[in-house]
Amino acid sequence: MGRKRRKIIRRPPRRIPRVYYCPLCNQQSVTVVNVTAYSAEVSCGSCGTTHVVPWYRSSMPVDAYSTWYDVVTGRRKAEEVEAEVERLRQLYEGVPEEVIEAVAEAGEAEGSSEAAEASRVPEEGEAPSESFELSPQEEAGGEEDEAGR
16 A cells, blocks of 8 residues: 655746835835837836836846836946946837837747747757758868877
């Protein structure tokens, strides 16, 4: 006779909040609004403190909040954050708005499936997804070290 099986209890993962605490007024009223391709505006609904922070393609609202928090508490200067936003704006300046939106939508839709597809090993008989070219030395039969052995 064996033991009775124990029931496995699974806890759901904790979600990242969308509303954060303001260090100035101690209210839970800070939100990320007006997200563009290169910047996001973070503002407190109670005290009205607002800053524009850099927004990267892989950013999440908590990243924008942490940058805003650093600016509000004095850990980072507002001027250097504004300079970073300006640098990103200049990068996106020559790119048409439709392309930026299409890339952002594709990144949101695919999520981590790009990384999973890139790390997938082809099955037996299946051609690899990327083509690799051999150098002339490798085609001739391998690489030789510096001594020519």
